[in-house]
Amino acid sequence: MELCNCIEPPWPAGELLMKYQYISDFFIALAYFSIPLELIYFVKKSAVFPYRWVLVQFGAFIVLCGATHLINLWTFTLHTKTVAVVMTTAKVLTAAVSCATALMLVHIIPDLLSVKTRELFLKNKAAELDREMGLIRTQEETGRHVRMLTHEIRSTLDRHTILKTTLVELGRTLGLEECALWMPTRTGLELQLSYTLRHQNPVGFTVPIQLPVINQVFNTNRAVKISPNSPVARLRPTGMYMPGEVVAVRVPLLHLSNFQIHDWPELSTRRYALMVLMLPSDSARQWHVHELELVEVVADQVAVALSHAAILEESMKARDLLMEQNVALDHARREAETAVRARNDFLAVMNHEMRTPMHAIIALSSLLLETELTPEQRLMVETVLKSSNLLSTLINDVLDLSRLEDGSLKLEIGTFSLHTLFRETYNLIKPIASVKKLNFTLSLSSELPEFAIGDEKRLMQVLLNVVGNAVKFTKEGSISVSAFVAKLDSLREFRAPDLISIPSDNHFYLRIEVKDTGLGINPQDLPKLFMKFVQSQPTKNSSGLGLAICKRFVNLMEGHICIESEGLGKGSTAIVIVKLGIPGRSNESKLSFVHKVPRNQVKPAFSGLKVVLMDDNSVGRMVTKGLLVHLGCDVLAVGSGDECVRVINHEHKVVFLDVSMPDVNSFEVAVRIHEKFSKRMDRPLIVALTGNTDRMTKENCRRVGMNGVLLKPVSVDKMRSALSELLEKGFFVESK
Amino acid sequence: MEVNQMQRSFLEYANVLFREGFLDGQFSQLQMLADESNPDFVVEVVSLFFEDSQKLLNDLTTTLDQQNVDFKKIDAHIHQLKGSSSSIGAQRVKNACIAFRNFCDQQNVEGLSFGSSITFAFLFQLEQQIVAAGGAIPILSEFS
Numbered sequence: 001m002e003l004c005n006c007i008e009p010p011w012p013a014g015e016l017l018m019k020y021q022y023i024s025d026f027f028i029a030l031a032y033f034s035i036p037l038e039l040i041y042f043v044k045k046s047a048v049f050p051y052r053w054v055l056v057q058f059g060a061f062i063v064l065c066g067a068t069h070l071i072n073l074w075t076f077t078l079h080t081k082t083v084a085v086v087m088t089t090a091k092v093l094t095a096a097v098s099c100a101t102a103l104m105l106v107h108i109i110p111d112l113l114s115v116k117t118r119e120l121f122l123k124n125k126a127a128e129l130d131r132e133m134g135l136i137r138t139q140e141e142t143g144r145h146v147r148m149l150t151h152e153i154r155s156t157l158d159r160h161t162i163l164k165t166t167l168v169e170l171g172r173t174l175g176l177e178e179c180a181l182w183m184p185t186r187t188g189l190e191l192q193l194s195y196t197l198r199h200q201n202p203v204g205f206t207v208p209i210q211l212p213v214i215n216q217v218f219n220t221n222r223a224v225k226i227s228p229n230s231p232v233a234r235l236r237p238t239g240m241y242m243p244g245e246v247v248a249v250r251v252p253l254l255h256l257s258n259f260q261i262h263d264w265p266e267l268s269t270r271r272y273a274l275m276v277l278m279l280p281s282d283s284a285r286q287w288h289v290h291e292l293e294l295v296e297v298v299a300d301q302v303a304v305a306l307s308h309a310a311i312l313e314e315s316m317k318a319r320d321l322l323m324e325q326n327v328a329l330d331h332a333r334r335e336a337e338t339a340v341r342a343r344n345d346f347l348a349v350m351n352h353e354m355r356t357p358m359h360a361i362i363a364l365s366s367l368l369l370e371t372e373l374t375p376e377q378r379l380m381v382e383t384v385l386k387s388s389n390l391l392s393t394l395i396n397d398v399l400d401l402s403r404l405e406d407g408s409l410k411l412e413i414g415t416f417s418l419h420t421l422f423r424e425t426y427n428l429i430k431p432i433a434s435v436k437k438l439n440f441t442l443s444l445s446s447e448l449p450e451f452a453i454g455d456e457k458r459l460m461q462v463l464l465n466v467v468g469n470a471v472k473f474t475k476e477g478s479i480s481v482s483a484f485v486a487k488l489d490s491l492r493e494f495r496a497p498d499l500i501s502i503p504s505d506n507h508f509y510l511r512i513e514v515k516d517t518g519l520g521i522n523p524q525d526l527p528k529l530f531m532k533f534v535q536s537q538p539t540k541n542s543s544g545l546g547l548a549i550c551k552r553f554v555n556l557m558e559g560h561i562c563i564e565s566e567g568l569g570k571g572s573t574a575i576v577i578v579k580l581g582i583p584g585r586s587n588e589s590k591l592s593f594v595h596k597v598p599r600n601q602v603k604p605a606f607s608g609l610k611v612v613l614m615d616d617n618s619v620g621r622m623v624t625k626g627l628l629v630h631l632g633c634d635v636l637a638v639g640s641g642d643e644c645v646r647v648i649n650h651e652h653k654v655v656f657l658d659v660s661m662p663d664v665n666s667f668e669v670a671v672r673i674h675e676k677f678s679k680r681m682d683r684p685l686i687v688a689l690t691g692n693t694d695r696m697t698k699e700n701c702r703r704v705g706m707n708g709v710l711l712k713p714v715s716v717d718k719m720r721s722a723l724s725e726l727l728e729k730g731f732f733v734e735s736k
Numbered sequence: 737m738e739v740n741q742m743q744r745s746f747l748e749y750a751n752v753l754f755r756e757g758f759l760d761g762q763f764s765q766l767q768m769l770a771d772e773s774n775p776d777f778v779v780e781v782v783s784l785f786f787e788d789s790q791k792l793l794n795d796l797t798t799t800l801d802q803q804n805v806d807f808k809k810i811d812a813h814i815h816q817l818k819g820s821s822s823s824i825g826a827q828r829v830k831n832a833c834i835a836f837r838n839f840c841d842q843q844n845v846e847g848l849s850f851g852s853s854i855t856f857a858f859l860f861q862l863e864q865q866i867v868a869a870g871g872a873i874p875i876l877s878e879f880s
Contacts, residue, residue: 364857367857619823715765
């Protein structure tokens with residue numbers, strides 16, 4: 001080829017193709033050189049690319065290709081051998097590297113492809129996890145809502161609040177358009193619309209309970225989607241819009257009786273309410289599973305809350321009832337107390353008021369009998385007397401009985417003669433028995449003590465009553481009264497052993513048996529005998545009180561009374577056992593009656609003691625004088641205050657002033673006596689005699705300088721002890 | 737001795753009187769006071785009592801019959817009677833006095849005459865019983 005100096009060889013027309021080749025090669029080389037640069041740049045950027053070695057190889061390959069094409073530029077014109085060599089070298093190298101790269105790519109490309117697959121797989125996995133996370137989050141949120149709802153529902157025990165709260169909270173949580181509760185009516189045949197969310201006061205729609213849709217809901221404990229057109233779901237006024245989806249769930253209404261110990265409430269006995277929930281219309285919302293679950297859970301909670309509320313309601317009702325009863329009882333008690341008080345007051349007054357006229361009638365009738373009367377008049381007066389005696393006895397009985405029942409009656413204990421008691425009774429009854437031609441005997445055991453301590457008057461009353469009854473109801477035959485000391489065995493028959501005190505030196509048990517051959521008593525009537533106002537036969541026991549009172553007296557005497565009979569017509573036996581005291585050796589001080597001729601008690605201790613006595617009541621004066629004389633005093637008795645002051649002299653040691661005198665101010669007398677004796681030595685001791693027990697009198701006595709106060713009536717012993725103390729100490733204190 | 741006989745029979749009847757409520761414990765105190773130096777004590781006291789009471793009751797009746805009744809005087813009379821009867825132990829009479837003293841406070845003339853007649857009745861009853869004891873109170877014959 002010709003070597004030319006021309007820089008630019010001439011371009012022949014056939015050389016256009018060569019020109020294009022030239023430009024292409026240039027650009028190829030450019031590209032080939034820039035690609036590795038780009039690769040290097042971007043690989044440097046990313047830290048992750050694992051195949052660096054491959055890159056290097058690839059880079060080399062590309063570089064060499066580029067070099068080849070670059071060198072190719074020089075071959076278009078005539079070129080030296082060097083260029084040719086370089087070209088050849090470059091091509092050889094390129095070939096080598098390309099083959100190597102090709103071989104390597106066989107290994108690498110599957111790897112690269114699998115990376116892609118893994119990437120896809122991971123992306124899917126991530127999406128799945130995301131979904132699950134979303135689900136969990138919604139569940140957790142549901143749980144939170146349920147808890148909050150439950151809390152709201154359970155925070156109240158009022159039924160209405162529970163139900164209203166449920167609806168409100170559900171509406172809020174789920175974003176409902178309408179939420180309603182249908183309750184079963186009393187008959188159980190219909191459901192009535194009781195609560196709704198939007199309307200404050202729902203009108204009482206009812207639907208029959210046997211609708212298929214309702215049955216469907218009631219048969220499962222899940223929330224059921226129902227058609228918006230069913231009667232229970234027609235809660236909103238129908239409009240142009242599409243109603244949202246509706247769900248219904250049953251709410252069990254539990255009763256107390258449903259909770260057995262071992263088994264849960266059975267389905268068959270249950271009543272249900274229906275809760276209907278409506279999603280907002282015209283929204284594309286659907287009921288999600290978690291929302292349905294929420295509704296089911298809430299329904300259950302509501303059931304529990306309602307049952308609690310029901311229990312509370314019942315217990316409140318019971319409590320109110322109890323309170324009412326309490327108030328009523330209290331009222332009744334107070335009324336009873338008032339009644340008892342009124343009765344006692346009445347009795348207290350009547351006691352006195354009734355006895356006085358009775359005694360007047362009896363006294364005056366007996367007086368009348370003593371006067372001159374015609375036989376008819378006498379008969380009339382005797383009848384009056386007998387009736388009034390009867391009435392008096394009755395009044396006494398009634399009054400006694402009331403006092404007995406109050407427990408205010410006390411026995412009047414004294415020493416008395418048993419023999420006399422029985423003798424008196426015998427003497428009183430004998431005439432009547434004789435008239436009826438009954439044989440009447442009295443036998444007293446020799447063991448009986450002569451004297452006993454007890455309430456003679458009432459024992460006699462009991463005896464008279466029992467014997468009197470025996471005589472009254474015996475038409476023929478005999479009455480026998482026997483008295484002896486009761487043995488321990490016979491006592492045990494009647495009472496619990498621990499209630500009997502062993503007869504000892506202090507007391508004994510007197511047993512009286514009154515046998516008669518009279519009408520006898522029907523065994524059925526025996527328990528009623530001692531009950532007051534009960535009469536077994538019209539003729540028996542005129543007042544109905546006699547035996548009742550006897551029983552109470554006997555009880556007071558720690559005894560026992562009973563009547564035995566084998567039947568009608570077979571007679572009866574009355575047994576009375578009472579506890580009496582045995583008087584000690586010295587009988588004297590206990591005797592209320594003096595059976596022996598009174599004799600000198602003690603040697604007068606105050607022989608010759610000169611005293612002055614002032615009392616304007618002649619009888620009282622005489623009595624007190626006799627008392628003092630009996631004690632051995634030398635008594636000067638006066639009847640007026642002036643006389644008293646006049647006669648008193650220094651010889652008199654004691655002055656007795658009667659303080660109850662109306663005309664004379666005895667206190668004034670005392671003062672005057674004090675004035676008379678200026679010197680303390682000569683002054684006599686002044687004693688007041690008074691019937692007043694009040695403190696005023698005592699105060700006044702003390703104030704005027706009296707040395708003692710004696711309460712009338714004064715007994716011998718009292719006077720004696722008062723005088724001794726007075727003379728010993730210069731004063732004495734009346735302990736009564 | 738006749739006195740002892742009399743006393744014994746009197747004592748027997750005194751038992752009855754106690755039981756009937758005519759006399760109370762004070763009377764037994766009186767009985768204790770009778771001794772050798774003063775054997776007729778009880779008799780004397782009882783006679784004086786009846787004499788006194790009779791007079792009192794007569795006065796009382798007279799006062800009540802007047803136009804303007806002097807209640808103070810009546811009160812005094814009743815007080816006296818009450819005192820005497822309680823000194824002697826005439827329980828019924830004393831109770832009657834206490835009872836119809838209320839009428840005096842109320843200035844109830846009817847009540848007072850009623851009360852006084854009852855007291856009179858009791859007194860009479862007492863006397864009768866004692867008379868039945870054997871004429872121990874000879875003075876009574878004047879007032880029967």
